[in-house]
Amino acid sequence: MTSFNEQSNCLVGIMMGSASDWPTMEKASKMLTDFGIAHECKVLSAHRTPAQACEYAGTAESRGIEVLICGAGLAAHLAGVVAAHTTLPVLGIPMDGGPLKGMDALLSTVQMPGGIPVATFAIGSHGAKNAAIFAVSILANSRPELRQKLNEFRKAQAENILSSELPS
Ligand code: RP5
Numbered sequence: 271m272t273s274f275n276e277q278s279n280c281l282v283g284i285m286m287g288s289a290s291d292w293p294t295m296e297k298a299s300k301m302l303t304d305f306g307i308a309h310e311c312k313v314l315s316a317h318r319t320p321a322q323a324c325e326y327a328g329t330a331e332s333r334g335i336e337v338l339i340c341g342a343g344l345a346a347h348l349a350g351v352v353a354a355h356t357t358l359p360v361l362g363i364p365m366d367g368g369p370l371k372g373m374d375a376l377l378s379t380v381q382m383p384g385g386i387p388v389a390t391f392a393i394g395s396h397g398a399k400n401a402a403i404f405a406v407s408i409l410a411n412s413r414p415e416l417r418q419k420l421n422e423f424r425k426a427q428a429e430n431i432l433s434s435e436l437p438s
Contacts (some may be wrong), residue, residue, distance in 0.1 A: 274326050276331040282309035282405050285326065287342035289313050291365050295341045297395045298363070301402035305419055307409065308409050316347040323348065327355035336378065337361065337405040340388075341398065346375035349388040359389065360410055361401040366394035 282302055286295045295311065302309045314323040335339060338356065341363040342348035349362030365373030372393035380390040389404065391397035403420075410416035 274329045274333065276333065278310060278335055280308045281409055282337045282339060282402075283326070283330050283335045283346060284309055284311040285314050285323070285338065285340045287313070287317075287346070287348050289314045289395075291343065294365055294395050294398050295339075295363070297388050297398040298339055298341070298402040301399055302405065305402075305406050305436070307406060307416075307417065310389055313375075316342065316351040317345075320351070323351060324355050324358045327352040330356055331358050339363065339401050339405060340399075341365055342379070343372065343375045344378075347380050348376040349390070350382055350386065350411070353382070353388050357379045359367050359405075360387075361404055362388040362390045363389055364390070364396040364402050366392045 284295055284302075285299055286292065299309065299311055312326060314326055316323055325393045327338065335358065337359050338352055340349035340352050345363030348365055349360050353360040362379040364372050364379045364391075366372035368374060369390060376390070378391050382388050391401045391404070403423075406420055407417055412419055
């Protein structure tokens, strides 16, 4: 069985229920890379590898991780199960796709019973991107250089919008 007992140099753990989630979750990974945040990406399922998913969640804090980002689709229980095994902030991203286009995953992720919170983001790629930015803003609370990078990111984003040109 996989064991998660080595200290990590990563601040963020990205988990996803299936490798098929990677095209979406890659957006979160890329955003963290852009901010220079060390992170690791794992395929671990609440349903199909429950013991390993719980072990990863339960050992994350002691291994040095500060934020967990979880993406899952369909009856998406990963973020909730992970949150049940750690008091680290857990950011949940409902995957799009499937017959219900991600509405099933959205409701499964967001409707946590009181006491075990999951911060739930938009369905799909926008959620993945925003979860990573939100992770940066959490980490920035104790890292002024990251706060500075976030402010620069916002400024560049605004300049990009203001300089948009439409086809004539
Ligand atoms: C969920 O089931 C995964 O997170 C994925 O979004 C969905 C489908 O998984 P695969 O059948 O593609 O492995 O647990």
